Amino acid sequence: xxxxxxxxxxxxxxxxxxxxIALALxxxxxxxxxxxxxxxNPLLLEMNPINKKIPxxxxxxxxxxxxxxxxxxxxxxxxxxxxxxxxxxxxxxxAKFWADYIDKKLPATGKEIWSTNGEEQENAKxxxxxxxxxxxxxxxxxxxxxxxxxGFVDLALIPFYSWxxxxxxxxxxxxxxxxxxxxxWANKCMEIGSIAQSLPDPKKVYEFVSVIKGWLGIK
Amino acid sequence: xxxxxxxxxxxxxxxxxxxxIALALxxxxxxxxxxxxxxxNPLLLEMNPINKKIPxxxxxxxxxxxxxxxxxxxxxxxxxxxxxxxxxxxxxxxAKFWADYIDKKLPATGKEIWSTNGEEQENAKxxxxxxxxxxxxxxxxxxxxxxxxxGFVDLALIPFYSWxxxxxxxxxxxxxxxxxxxxxWANKCMEIGSIAQSLPDPKKVYEFVSVIKGWLGIK
Numbered sequence: 001x002x003x004x005x006x007x008x009x010x011x012x013x014x015x016x017x018x019x020x021i022a023l024a025l026x027x028x029x030x031x032x033x034x035x036x037x038x039x040x041n042p043l044l045l046e047m048n049p050i051n052k053k054i055p056x057x058x059x060x061x062x063x064x065x066x067x068x069x070x071x072x073x074x075x076x077x078x079x080x081x082x083x084x085x086x087x088x089x090x091x092x093x094x095a096k097f098w099a100d101y102i103d104k105k106l107p108a109t110g111k112e113i114w115s116t117n118g119e120e121q122e123n124a125k126x127x128x129x130x131x132x133x134x135x136x137x138x139x140x141x142x143x144x145x146x147x148x149x150x151g152f153v154d155l156a157l158i159p160f161y162s163w164x165x166x167x168x169x170x171x172x173x174x175x176x177x178x179x180x181x182x183x184x185w186a187n188k189c190m191e192i193g194s195i196a197q198s199l200p201d202p203k204k205v206y207e208f209v210s211v212i213k214g215w216l217g218i219k
Numbered sequence: 220x221x222x223x224x225x226x227x228x229x230x231x232x233x234x235x236x237x238x239x240i241a242l243a244l245x246x247x248x249x250x251x252x253x254x255x256x257x258x259x260n261p262l263l264l265e266m267n268p269i270n271k272k273i274p275x276x277x278x279x280x281x282x283x284x285x286x287x288x289x290x291x292x293x294x295x296x297x298x299x300x301x302x303x304x305x306x307x308x309x310x311x312x313x314a315k316f317w318a319d320y321i322d323k324k325l326p327a328t329g330k331e332i333w334s335t336n337g338e339e340q341e342n343a344k345x346x347x348x349x350x351x352x353x354x355x356x357x358x359x360x361x362x363x364x365x366x367x368x369x370g371f372v373d374l375a376l377i378p379f380y381s382w383x384x385x386x387x388x389x390x391x392x393x394x395x396x397x398x399x400x401x402x403x404w405a406n407k408c409m410e411i412g413s414i415a416q417s418l419p420d421p422k423k424v425y426e427f428v429s430v431i432k433g434w435l436g437i438k
Contacts, residue, residue, distance in 0.1 A: 076308040089295040093283045
């Protein structure tokens, strides 16, 4: 039986776009099901009744939720091509640690940049830069977080790059000025076709954030 | 070379106690290093400079942080005895999903029970019970979350049981009345020697919470 793979996602989602990239790198054909977050699809509620959140990967009818768990699953099931996690248990734990660090820090701080003003926004920008600087420290002189190859941590982080333009525009600052190594790393990642083609246009993400701000009544 | 294993932890920590249980189940000898959370040890800051948090497992000089990542690491490195995660990728992703659910929901809601009063506390109790009811649904008629054997999700959840008495006393409610299946499951887990011997006395945890409330100036 051929594998039936579907991805329930929403085009600007960093989390959904991790999965898109993983599927593209592995060369897996799948159906993309765009979700409407304001009017959740019964399929999403059926497939992720606990968190009711995208992304959900549906593989032969069975749902897998939470983006990092999904990419780990993809890496394990389709293990012949483009390995994402190291096989060594220690290296693997380190990759997962950094992906977890990104998840615990970056989305909330990024959101604070576009959803606040004044001092609160200044603090958010400062925190955001600090997080990226910690990540620059971990990257060191390696081409990728994964070493010579694009890996799990790279995959966890790169979809945020589509949001950088929005963060910069709403926050009135330059990420490249503060963290040139992260931006150079991101540009290097974007040279990989499966990655560039999986990520949305940063200006469209910016427009989307403007719409969200309107919905939320944020000036 | 014999393995050198040390655990940096703090006796009431649910997260640290997950690791204690995993090490006990696997029969691994190790040095327990009790941390003083008010005056952090230089070793902790050296081993976990990013989060500066216990637990940290130090295996042959190399640190692994974050309790769920540590128990995954232990399960992978010491794989001959007491497997914790299923080998099937789908089952594995589900176990990790539930452990992640526990981490995202239970600690914060539990803390709200002992650190708030009045309406806020009533809400926290309601949320806490709801979370446990979702977990009861996942447990179903199985003896353990892991099926016939104590597994990863069981390990993620059981250390909270030492805190139940504290939650109940500060919240003035009975968890057993609301969620008898979870309490029956916990009692079954406590019949396993390595588990019962790894967990602190609930009354000592309650006293510890009283002290913390004092430090924080919470009535």
